[in-house]
């Protein structure tokens with residue numbers, strides 16, 4: 001059997017996975033908040049159903065654990081059920097504990113990817129650059145079918161989703177920044193911004209620099225969320241330890257800012273990876289106290305207080321599940337309204353998952369698409385032409401959905417939107 005956490009940290013305190021799952025009273029309050037239940041109407045695809053399945057797994061009452069695979073693998077881990085639950089049952093973590101008990105988990109592609117990300121990041125970067133070069137050459141038209149043939153359809157789908165692979169990774173650009181004596185902030189480069197959307201990281205760094213003074217890039221490792229979600233706890237711990245040590249080495253008290261809410265949320269959850277009696281627990285707690293999602297930082301930056309010119313394009317905001325349910329962050333509506341002015345549009349169900357959820361969209365394309373279509377229909381209803389968000393998984397998923405179902409709109413990371421608004425303000429103040 002695979003390694004499991006065994007005990008979970010939640011609003012109920014620290015308890016065993018079994019106690020956490022058993023705490024579910026089956027009241028059903030969470031049903032209408034669960035995107036997979038809404039899309040399918042199936043009890044086993046709800047938070048309540050998944051809690052019962054894991055409890056039965058732990059009791060040994062499911063003769064063929066593989067029977068639980070469908071229900072557990074289709075959990076988006078969005079946390080909406082926990083937010084709706086009076087007892088705050090940590091269903092996503094319970095579902096992950098259940099997944100770790102299933103035969104065949106982690107899958108071979110997940111093992112390869114997490115191994116590369118965690119233990120061989122330099123090799124991963126080389127392979128990715130080669131894949132990007134192939135993509136630019138037009139060869140992926142052959143690469144996709146080959147991956148499909150090898151049973152790696154999820155990777156083939158992921159490869160197709162990357163429309164414009166960057167030539168230079170974010171960390172290569174940030175490594176050129178001049179050194180700073182006492183940094184006012186540290187920047188955490190998420191894998192999504194590093195390898196797919198370096199322009200987001202550059203926008204965040206420029207906003208931080210302008211609003212808080214000079215800071216520094218942490219030279220961090222992957223946050224470990226991918227390893228955690230796909231069954232490699234030891235790799236997730238290894239990455240957490242690497243990042244904790246990196247921030248300790250960097251010293252000072254400055255915040256560590258991440259501009260992917262999925263990563264920020266996971267960085268804040270590091271203490272739960274270590275047992276209470278481990279020295280790593282208190283180090284993880286100190287680390288956690290310094291982590292800030294860019295959503296928390298932007299409204300306080302002076303550039304926001306100076307005012308930003310409204311952009312005359314209707315804009316709406318989609319909440320990342322990790323920001324909303326993982327970090328408990330409210331959308332930065334005052335900032336958004338200040339930047340977008342009259343162009344800001346309310347988005348119905350802005351806090352409901354878009355169906356991206358890491359590799360979910362590639363592993364469960366039909367279910368993901370059903371959830372996505374509902375999201376895109378709300379965006380179209382709002383009349384927005386720009387959809388703002390804060391997680392790279394949402395960026396990829398919404399870009400796919402918009403190009404398919406509502407090409408009049410495009411998705412944009414909040415940092416880019418804020419940097420553009422700030423540049424306009426700066427330009428208008430200097431008369432340029």
Ligand code: SF4
Nearest residue numbers: 034047076078079081
């Ligand atoms: S985490 Fe999301 S998808 Fe999973 S059971 Fe809860 S609400 Fe449903």
Ligand code: SF4
Nearest residue numbers: 024025027028030085
């Ligand atoms: S997870 Fe919470 S809200 Fe959902 S059925 Fe169980 S106790 Fe009720």
